Amino acid sequence: MEHIELFFKSIFIDNMIFATFLGMCSYLAVSKKVATAVGLGAAVIFVLAITVPLNWLLDVYLLKDGALVWLGPEYAEYDLSFLSFIMFIATIATMVQLVEIIVEKFAPALYNSLGIFLPLIAVNCAILGGSLFMQSREIQTLGLAFNYGISSGIGWFLAILAIAAIREKIRYSHVPPPLRGLGITFIITGLMAIGFMSFGGMLTGGDEEEASKEQTTVVKQIVVKKDAIDIAKNETEITK
Amino acid sequence: MGLLSKKDAKLITDPLADNNPITIQVLGICSALAVTAELKPSIVMAVSVMFVLAMGSTVISLIRNIIPSKIRIIVQLVVVATLVIIVDQILKAFAYELSKQLSVFVGLIITNCIIMGRFEAFALANGPWKSFLDGIGNSAGYGIILIIVGFFRELLGSGSLLGYKVLGDAIEKTGVYAYGYENNGFMLLAPMALITIGIIIWVQRSRNTSLIEHN
Numbered sequence: 001m002e003h004i005e006l007f008f009k010s011i012f013i014d015n016m017i018f019a020t021f022l023g024m025c026s027y028l029a030v031s032k033k034v035a036t037a038v039g040l041g042a043a044v045i046f047v048l049a050i051t052v053p054l055n056w057l058l059d060v061y062l063l064k065d066g067a068l069v070w071l072g073p074e075y076a077e078y079d080l081s082f083l084s085f086i087m088f089i090a091t092i093a094t095m096v097q098l099v100e101i102i103v104e105k106f107a108p109a110l111y112n113s114l115g116i117f118l119p120l121i122a123v124n125c126a127i128l129g130g131s132l133f134m135q136s137r138e139i140q141t142l143g144l145a146f147n148y149g150i151s152s153g154i155g156w157f158l159a160i161l162a163i164a165a166i167r168e169k170i171r172y173s174h175v176p177p178p179l180r181g182l183g184i185t186f187i188i189t190g191l192m193a194i195g196f197m198s199f200g201g202m203l204t205g206g207d208e209e210e211a212s213k214e215q216t217t218v219v220k221q222i223v224v225k226k227d228a229i230d231i232a233k234n235e236t237e238i239t240k
Numbered sequence: 241m242g243l244l245s246k247k248d249a250k251l252i253t254d255p256l257a258d259n260n261p262i263t264i265q266v267l268g269i270c271s272a273l274a275v276t277a278e279l280k281p282s283i284v285m286a287v288s289v290m291f292v293l294a295m296g297s298t299v300i301s302l303i304r305n306i307i308p309s310k311i312r313i314i315v316q317l318v319v320v321a322t323l324v325i326i327v328d329q330i331l332k333a334f335a336y337e338l339s340k341q342l343s344v345f346v347g348l349i350i351t352n353c354i355i356m357g358r359f360e361a362f363a364l365a366n367g368p369w370k371s372f373l374d375g376i377g378n379s380a381g382y383g384i385i386l387i388i389v390g391f392f393r394e395l396l397g398s399g400s401l402l403g404y405k406v407l408g409d410a411i412e413k414t415g416v417y418a419y420g421y422e423n424n425g426f427m428l429l430a431p432m433a434l435i436t437i438g439i440i441i442w443v444q445r446s447r448n449t450s451l452i453e454h455n
């Protein structure tokens with residue numbers, strides 16, 4: 001249950017683009033064509049799924065207050081959390097390099113489709129943001145951290161796919177000249193973000209108060225149904 | 241202007257308008273959107289980015305000839321991360337509430353595209369003094385947009401500036417509220433930041449038509 005909740009929460013409610021604006025730079029720069037957007041989105045899911053759990057391990061066994069206690073009781077007082085920025089970014093940069101080398105060696109077809117995007121990803125805010133939010137939201141287990149990485153990646157993927165599809169179509173409409181390109185993309189993203197805000201109440205049925213269990217299960221079922229409808233809607237939008 | 245030659249002054253003034261990092265170069269959008277619900281965090285963010293970018297550009301420019309080009313991204317990230325840790329620790333020590341409000345976005349200065357973009361495009365090819373000026377100029381251009389967005393969002397959203405109720409009290413109906421004015425709470429939500437920047441771009445490009453994109 002916990003997993004499903006986190007999964008949908010990170011895709012829809014805390015969507016990286018629409019709720020926290022992470023990875024906007026590449027989102028705006030690489031969303032001119034659907035094909036390239038898909039490539040970048042896939043690379044983001046991939047890298048987030050690897051780096052978030054890794055940084056979770058780093059955080060829990062090295063950086064947190066008292067995390068070094070496994071070395072012996074005299075280390076229990078150390079708090080290295082001020083080092084987390086530099087550790088996280090180092091992990092991300094090395095992992096991206098490593099993934100690039102491995103993918104090039106063993107899956108040349110995948111490398112050709114992801115290749116040019118992988119180095120860009122090291123400096124994508126979405127990746128570091130994923131790790132930092134993982135830390136500040138105090139995600140409990142390794143499994144949940146992995147889940148969080150993948151689902152926020154999927155949320156990012158959906159967002160860039162949708163905007164790329166819209167931008168391909170908008171070329172045929174009459175936009176005021178000063179708004180062409182960047183300006184209209186900003187405004188469309190704003191409108192999409194308003195749309196995504198309607199997911200906000202989706203999971204609070206069980207979160208806020210300890211309502212009776214029957215009630216929550218009913219709410220969850222409805223929520224899941226609503227999800228299915230919304231995903232279907234999204235898909236039709238994208239295919240349009 | 242005895243201190244700066246004309247060319248050097250251009251490094252500072254250019255990014256303020258016609259080569260603005262946010263509206264023209266499309267760099268550093270993430271943090272620009274997320275912290276601008278109020279004016280105060282916007283100003284703090286602008287100052288932090290200015291510190292990191294100016295210092296970082298100078299450092300990178302000083303060591304530009306000894307960085308092996310293959311690992312330059314990692315070297316740059318380490319320099320930026322160190323500077324950001326300094327900023328973060330200072331904020332935590334002297335402005336704890338504010339640093340809670342900015343949450344992860346101080347850390348995200350590391351991956352702020354402005355920083356990497358300016359390192360790659362300028363600091364790796366120019367001397368330290370010029371890189372310093374370029375850093376100041378670009379972060380000022382970034383700061384201006386942040387402050388404009390923060391100003392409008394706080395004024396229209398909560399009727400105050402820097403926490404002072406400039407439009408009167410909404411509950412006791414003083415000031416403009418006496419005439420039936422209401423705060424637009426929507427301005428405080430995330431999507432309006434995007435639309436505000438969209439409008440800034442619109443205004444800027446209709447004033448300077450050479451910036452219009454053709455596609």
